[in-house]
Every structure is written in C-alpha cells, then in structure tokens.
Amino acid sequence: MDLYAGYPFWLIKNPLYNYINEAEDGMHTDVAIIGSGITGALVAHELCSSSISCAIFDKRAISTGSSAASTAQLQYEIDVPLCRLLEKVEEKTAVIAYRASLQSITDIEQLFRKTRIDAEFERRSSLFLASDKKGCKEIKKEYETRKKYGLPVSLLEQEALLQTYGINRLGALWNEEAAQMDAYRSAILLLQHHQRKHDLRLFPYTHIVRHDATRNGYILYTDDGKQISCNYLIIAAGYQASSFLPRKVMDLSSTYALVTEPLHADQLWHDRSLIWETAFPYFYLRTTADNRIMMGGEDVSFKNERLRDALLPRKTKRLLEKCNELFPHLPVRCDMTWCGTFSSTKDGLPYIGAYPGSRNLFFALGYGGNGITFSMIAAQVIRNKLKGVRDEREAVFGFNRK
Numbered sequence: 095m096d097l098y099a100g101y102p103f104w105l106i107k108n109p110l111y112n113y114i115n116e117a118e119d120g121m122h123t124d125v126a127i128i129g130s131g132i133t134g135a136l137v138a139h140e141l142c143s144s145s146i147s148c149a150i151f152d153k154r155a156i157s158t159g160s161s162a163a164s165t166a167q168l169q170y171e172i173d174v175p176l177c178r179l180l181e182k183v184e185e186k187t188a189v190i191a192y193r194a195s196l197q198s199i200t201d202i203e204q205l206f207r208k209t210r211i212d213a214e215f216e217r218r219s220s221l222f223l224a225s226d227k228k229g230c231k232e233i234k235k236e237y238e239t240r241k242k243y244g245l246p247v248s249l250l251e252q253e254a255l256l257q258t259y260g261i262n263r264l265g266a267l268w269n270e271e272a273a274q275m276d277a278y279r280s281a282i283l284l285l286q287h288h289q290r291k292h293d294l295r296l297f298p299y300t301h302i303v304r305h306d307a308t309r310n311g312y313i314l315y316t317d318d319g320k321q322i323s324c325n326y327l328i329i330a331a332g333y334q335a336s337s338f339l340p341r342k343v344m345d346l347s348s349t350y351a352l353v354t355e356p357l358h359a360d361q362l363w364h365d366r367s368l369i370w371e372t373a374f375p376y377f378y379l380r381t382t383a384d385n386r387i388m389m390g391g392e393d394v395s396f397k398n399e400r401l402r403d404a405l406l407p408r409k410t411k412r413l414l415e416k417c418n419e420l421f422p423h424l425p426v427r428c429d430m431t432w433c434g435t436f437s438s439t440k441d442g443l444p445y446i447g448a449y450p451g452s453r454n455l456f457f458a459l460g461y462g463g464n465g466i467t468f469s470m471i472a473a474q475v476i477r478n479k480l481k482g483v484r485d486e487r488e489a490v491f492g493f494n495r496k
C-alpha cells in the first residue's frame with residue numbers, strides 16, 4: 095500500500111536520508127525493530143539510551159512512511175474527548191491515558207533538548223473550537239470533566255474568542271500545553287544521532303514478510319530470502335502493521351492535508367495556536383516555521399489508494415474553503431497538497447505492548463490523531479518492559495484493556 099500521495103511538505107523541505115545498508119543472511123540482533131518512522135526512531139532512542147542493542151529494518155527509504163506525511167501537531171487531547179472516553183473505558187484508564195499524553199509532550203521536548211536535535215519542535219497553545227451548538231454543549235461538559243481531573247484547560251466564551259483570535263464561533267477550549275514539530279526530520283536526526291553514538295544499525299529496503307517464534311526469540315524472513323534472528327521483536331510498522339497482528343484492531347481512513355504559500359508573520363492568528371474543532375472528522379490548522387499555514391482533515395473511510403488519491407483536488411478545495419470561513423481576511427493560496435492513509439481505533443487509544451500469548455513480541459502502534467505522543471509513550475513502555483520495570487500505562491494501552 096502507498097501510505098500517501100501528492101507532495102508532503104516535509105519530504106520536499108528536508109533532504110532525503112539516502113542511506114543504504116544491506117542486511118546479511120544469518121545476522122543476529124538482540125532487539126529487531128520493524129519500522130524506521132518516528133515510532134521506530136523513538137523506540138530506538140529509548141533502547142539505545144538504556145544500552146540495549148538494536149537494529150531497525152524498513153522496507154522503504156529511512157523514515158519515508160507516514161511520518162513524512164504527518165502534520166505533526168502534539169496535543170494532550172485525544173481524538174475522543176475525555177467526557178466521552180469515560181463512557182467507553184474505565185475511569186482509571188481514561189484519566190491515565192490523558193495524563194500520559196500530557197506528559198509525553200514534555201518528554202519529547204526534553205529528548206530533543208538532551209540530544210540537541212533541532213526537530214523544529216515548538217511549544218504552542220491548543221484551541222479546540224465548538225463547531226456548532228452541539229459542539230458548544232460538548233466543550234462545556236468537556237471543560238468540567240478536564241477540570242475535575244486536574245487537566246490544564248480554560249473556557250473561551252464567544253466574545254473572548256472573537257476578540258483574541260478573530261474567530262466567530264460559539265466558544266472554545268484553550269490550553270497552553272501543545273507543541274508542533276517536523277516528524278520526518280526528527281526521526282532521521284534521532285536515528286543518525288544513535289548511529290553515531292550507539293552503533294544503531296539501520297537496514298532500509300529490507301522487507302520483513304514473515305516472523306516465526308523460536309525458543310529464544312524470533313526468526314525474521316525478508317522478501318529476498320534472508321533470515322535474521324533476534325531475541326526481541328518490536329513492531330513499529332505504522333498503518334501497515336496488520337500483517338503482524340492476529341486480529342484487526344484499527345479502521346483505515348483517507349485524510350487530506352496542504353500547506354499554503356508563506357504569509358507574513360503578522361498575518362497569522364494569535365499565538366499561532368494549534369486549532370481544531372468538535373465536528374468529526376475535524377478540520378485542523380497549524381503554522382510552520384516559514385509562516386505557512388498547514389491544514390488537514392476531510393477524512394473519509396479508506397477503500398483503496400486510487401479512490402483516496404482521486405479525491406485530492408476536491409478535498410484541497412474544501413480545506414481552503416474551511417480556512418477562509420475561519421479567517422476570511424487571510425489571502426491563502428495552496429502550495430503543496432497531499433493525502434494519506436490513517437488509522438484509528440474504536441476508543442481512540444493506541445495499542446502498545448505485548449500481544450497476549452506471544453513471548454518477546456511488542457507492538458508500538460500509535461493509532462489515532464495523537465500518533466506521535468503515543469509513539470513516545472510506546473517507546474517508554476517497551477523500554478520499561480525490556481528492563482523489567484513496572485509501567486501502569488501498559489494495561490491502559492494494552493491489547494487486553496477493558
């Protein structure tokens with residue numbers, strides 16, 4: 095499956111990490127990670143930093159899966175608002191999930207600070223708009239719920255929203271705990287950092303087509319007949335992980351995104367907040383370091399790549415119209431546009447950790463709109479698992495959650 099089509103901004107803005115290294119038949123690694131996207135990179139970071147030796151295998155060029163197409167907004171708010179998540183999962187699960195997401199933004203920030211990686215990580219505020227009257231009721235309920243559990247949130251009434259942002263909606267939730275980054279650049283720089291510092295081994299263009307359990311771990315089979323052995327296997331294969339899973343855990347959708355031509359910094363909205371809304375699928379916007387607006391949404395159920403790609407012109411037009419409805423004064427013109435495939439789960443939570451009944455096999459599947467913050471959590475949970483450290487997040491995001 096092509097994970098995306100069109101012109102993802104980050105792939106044009108950044109140079110390709112054109113690294114070639116062929117896996118040898120019969121090679122062994124303590125930990126094998128399948129996938130070199132932001133998830134695989136964060137898992138490798140956590141393991142290398144704990145002196146656990148690992149190697150990454152990817153069927154594509156390094157980090158050119160979904161991470162290269164991501165709009166990379168980091169928000170603690172999960173796609174499913176807390177007040178609704180509480181109806182779907184146990185109270186403890188919902189609250190830990192929200193708190194873990196909040197913490198992961200700080201953890202990502204600290205990671206880049208510590209490694210001195212310039213991933214265009216920038217702290218931002220988050221503005222969650224009421225799309226209509228129903229949305230207005232929902233944000234009020236959500237405000238009370240988040241307050242109850244001590245999560246950072248403020249309520250902006252219609253007048254304040256208009257005054258501060260020039261946006262004419264019935265109200266919004268606001269918090270200053272969000273961030274944005276360049277997920278493609280982050281993954282590549284992180285992997286290069288650990289290649290230099292910890293001898294991390296990368297094997298691009300290495301398609302793993304089968305894995306068999308052995309007494310001590312796994313044998314991986316490549317599409318060109320090689321065998322690789324490992325003690326532990328970590329699946330960070332993104333939206334193509336279903337071939338490693340005994341049962342379906344996610345639904346695929348097609349999603350659309352674009353960046354505008356650069357504007358003047360003073361034309362952009364207050365605080366350059368990340369903006370999204372209560373309607374589902376939601377429309378969302380952020381800005382880039384060079385003063386473009388990056389926006390996305392218009393999700394539809396995924397049937398195949400051909401149908402997904404055919405909708406791109408129409409969806410691009412619709413995204414620009416939505417931006418105009420929000421900010422009628424902004425002279426926005428599309429520069430690059432792309433579409434991608436996206437996965438979500440029934441409760442909006444990712445699947446992280448061991449698959450029940452499988453030994454030494456761990457999944458890092460950050461499905462949902464918070465893919466990157468979930469990747470950070472997955473990396474820490476798996477590191478803790480390998481080190482024998484208890485982690486309450488394992489049950490929250492595990493395959494057996496209630």
Ligand SMILES: Cc1cc2nc3c(=O)[nH]c(=O)nc-3n(C[C@H](O)[C@H](O)[C@H](O)COP(=O)(O)OP(=O)(O)OC[C@H]3O[C@@H](n4cnc5c(N)ncnc54)[C@H](O)[C@@H]3O)c2cc1C
Pocket residue numbers: 097128129130131132133134151152153154157158159160161162163164165166167168277300301302303330331332333334335349350351390433434435436458459460461462463464465466467469
């Ligand atoms: C348009 C769009 C917008 C998004 N916006 C946001 C956002 O604002 N915020 C956010 O947090 N998330 C967002 N997401 C989600 C986020 O981008 C993903 O969760 C994240 O990039 C997934 O990273 P990953 O490393 O798990 O997957 P990927 O980057 O896809 O990496 C997985 C890798 O595994 C490799 N692979 C798969 N199968 C095999 C195999 N059998 N053998 C070898 N290699 C294999 C693939 O080639 C791929 O390179 C968005 C996604 C899209 C498409």
